[in-house]
Amino acid sequence: MPELGPCAVCTIPAENRCAGCKTTLYCSKEHQKQDWKTHKFLCKPPLYKEGSSPELGRYLVAARDIEVGQTIITETPIIIGPKQVTPPVCLGCLKPGPKARCQLCKWPLCDEECPGWDTNHAIECAALVRAEKPLTFSDLQKPHAAYEAITLLRLVLMQKKSPKKWKLIQEMEANEKKREPSAEEKKIVQFLLTYVGLSKWGPTWDTSEKTLHRLAGVLQVNALDVRLPHGGEVMALFPTTSLIEHSCIPNIRIVFDPMCRMTVSASKDIKEGEHLQTMYTHALWATFQRREHLFSNKQFWCKCPRCSDPTELGTMFGAMRCVAPDCGGFLLPTAPLEAGADWACTKCVGRLSEKQIADLTGHLGQIVDEALAQPTESSLKDLLEKLNAVTHENHFRQYAVKHSLIQLMAKNVPTKDELDEKQQLCEHLLKVTQTLDPGGARLAVYEAVICYELHNALVGRAQKENDDSLLARAKVLLLRVVYLLRFDEHLPEGQLATVATKKINEIEEKIGKS
Template sequence: MCIIAATVQCSTGTGRVATDRMMLIEQLSLMVKRHLGLDTFTDDLQYSTKWAIYESPLGGRGLVATEDIKTGEVLFVDHPLIYGPRSRTKAQAGCTVCRKIDSDSFFKCSRCSLLLCSVQCQNSDVHFGDCSIISCWPNKVPIEEVDDTLLSRALTSIRAVLLNEEQRNLLTSLQAHVLPQHGSEVRNLKKYFDIPIQVEQFMSFVSCILDANAYQMGTPYGKKEMSFRGLYPVSALMNHNCVPNTRYTFNADSQMTVKAVKPILAGSEIFTCYSGMLWGTPARRLHLYTTKHFLCTCDRCADPTERGTLLAALKCFSPECLGSLLPLHPLKTNTAWRCLDCGLKVPNNNICAIQSALGSLVGSLDFENVLALENYILNRITKFVPRTNQIVVDLQCRLIWEIGEAEGFRWNGKNLFIILYS
C-alpha cells in the first residue's frame, strides 16, 4: 500500500529525501525479512523470494518482481501482527477468542467485560493477554456495565499494546489514515475506562493503520464466525489494481498465502485488489474512495464494459430494447449512462436511484432460505438487471457458498444456477 513516512514528507532537498527514502526502504526490508523468518536459514521454507520493496510510481512503496514469476508460484506466506474483530458498527457479536457466534452460553468476563463462549476460551492465552491489558485500566462505570460490543470493536487495536518493540516498529512503518472518521472505536472506550494518554494515542494510531491496511480474514467453508480482520504487514505493502496479478488464501492458522495468478515479469509491480473483484466499477470505485481514500483510474476502471464482463450493466429503460446500459465516462463519478444497443442516454441521478433501490432489495433478502433465494434470482432480479450484473453474480456466489457441497444439490452448468436434483 502507498506508504510515505512522515519523516520523508517533512524532509527538504530532493537528494536528502531520496537518501532518506532509500534508508527507510532498507530498514523496512530488514524488518519484513525478520517478520517472514527469511533472516534465518530454514529447510521449511516453501518458496523463494523473487520480489523486493521499492518506491512505486503510484506513490509510496510497493512490491516489485526481481525475477520472472510463474502463474501459481507462492510469493510469500504472511502472518498477522495483530488480528481481532472488525470495527464496523454492524459487526455480529461473538466470542472474542474462538469467533463463535451461535452459542447459548455467552458471558462477559467479570474482569474485562469481553464476550466469551466458554471457560476454555476464558482460560486461553489470547484472553489472558486481552484481559491483562483491559483490567489494568481503572473503570469509570461498574465493569458489568461496559458495552462489550464497543469493547470488541476496539479489541484489535487493544491487542497491539502487547507487541514488542520490533513488531511495533514494523506496524507503525505502515501507512495510516489519520482522519476524523478513523479511530472512533478507541475514542468510545474513554467513557468506560481511564486509559493512560500514551496508550490511548498509540491505540488510536493503530486503529488508523488498521483501517488503511487490514485484510478481512477468511472463514472456513460451512462455518459461521464473527468477522475478523488481520494486519498482514507484507501483504499491506502491495498496491491496488482492479485486475491484480496475485490472489491470497488463508489456512486454519490464519496464515495468508499470496500466489501469482498470471506471469509477472521481472521489474513489474505486484498488485492485490482492495475491493470486491466481482463488483462493477461504480461500486468498486466508491468503496475504494470511502475506505482507502483514492479514486482508481486503472485500465479496468476506464473501460465501460470492464473487459466485456458488463458487471455494472443495467437493463435499458426503453421497453422495446433488450440492450444494456453502461457508463459513458466511467472515470467521471457523475457520468451519464448509454445503451449499447439503442443509444438511449440516461442521466446519472436516474441510475443512482435504480442502484440504491437494488441495494435495498438485496439487503432485505433472507440468505438462509436458499431455494427462495434461487427463485428470487431467476424470477425477480433479472427483470431489472442483465444476468451479467454484479448482483446476480454475487447471489450466485452466495448460493455456491451456502449449498455448494450440500447433499441433494448439484451445479447446473447450463444457466449457472444450482438446482435440486432429487
C-alpha cells in the same frame, strides 16, 4: 520482521530472516551459522522486492518470474482482533457467542481456560482490569462498541510488548491527510481514553488522541478480514502483505490457515517487474460501487483496467437496459473513472445519471436479497425474467440469482431439457466468473460451486446418453473444484472439495467399467 514463524533449527519463535532468501527464519545468529551448510543449497533470492512511488506509496513487485500457484509470502499477523462491527466474541480465541468471563478483567471468553487467552487476550487484560467504570457482563453479551476498541487497544500495547512490531506499525500508511475520522471512530477513541484510561498512562506511553486516530487509520487502510474456522470474521494486520496494492484484476491469492497465518500465492503467472496486486473490495460489485467503496474506505479512486473499461472486460457486469421503447441498447458509463458521470445508451441518445443508476441498482438489490432469503427454483426463474427486462443478462444482480438457482435446479430426476438448461446456465456463469477472476484469486468458491453443479448436469446427461466423454469432462470440472478449494479444508466450503474427490473416484470407476 518479528515473530513470523519458527526458527529453522530449534522451532522456537524467530525474529531474524536470512538476508539472502528473506524467508527462512532464525532465533539467533548462532543457529543461522549452524544451518548454513544445509541452507546455502536452498537459499534463493526472494520472489519480491519493495518499491515506492508518489502515487502508490510503498508496494511490492516481482523480483523474478513467478509461476501460477507458487507461494510468494507466508507470515503471521502483527495483531488480530474484533472487526469494526462485530457480535459478542471471546477475546481469547475470538469465537462468537462467549459464555464465560475472564477471572481478571471480567470480559467475555468462550471458556475460563480458553487456549487463546495467553496469545491474544493477555495483551489487553491488565489494561482492562484498571478500567475505572467496568462494563457489566450483560452489556458485553450483545453487540457493543467496546469490542471495536479492542483491536485498536492491542495496537497501542505493542509499544511495550514488541517494540519491533510497534516500529512496523509506525511505518504503515494511515492516510492521515486524506481521511476524516468517522463519528464511530471518535467514539471508540474516547472510549479508550476515558473508560480504559489511556489518557492517564503517563509519559512513557504514546496514547494521545492524535496517535489513536492514526492507529485507527492504519487499521482502516491495512487490515484484512479473516474468516475463522468456527465462524465469524476478525481483522488482522500483517507486516509485508499490507504493502500489496489493489487491483480489481488481482494476480495473487491470499488465504489463511486455522491459526490465521497468511499465505500469498500467484493466481496467474507474474513476470519479473510486475506489481503484486490483491483486491480490497468486492469482486461481484459493479465498477461504480467498487470505486465508491474504495474511496470511502481506502481514500483512493481505482483506475485499474476493469474499472477503466465501461463493459468491465466485456462482461457488461453493470450494464442496464435502455429505457427507450424498442431500443435494445444498454446503458454504460460514459466516463467510468469520473465519479458522477452519466450513463449513455450504446444504440440511441438515451441517458441516465449515475445517481439514477445507483438508485435503481439499490432497489433491485433489495428485491434480490428478499428473494434469496427463501429461494425456490420457480421464484428465482420468475425474478430473472423481471431482472432481464431492466438489466443485461450478465448483470451482477442476475449473477447472484443465477448462482443460487443452479444449486436448486434438477435435484430430483431431471429431464434432458432440464439438464441442458442447467448446463447452459452453468457455462454462462463460468465464462463470466473466469473473465472477471481467471485465476480464482477472489471468486474461487463461486467458481468451485459452478464447476460442481456443471459436473452434476454433465453426469446426468451421461447417464441418459451413455456418453463417457461427458463423464471425462465432469471429472475435469471436479479436479478444478479440488484445486480451487485446496486452501479451504478448515472452512465450511472445504467440504465441497471432499465431496468432489469422492465423485472423482466414482467417475473413474464408471469409466473403467465401460
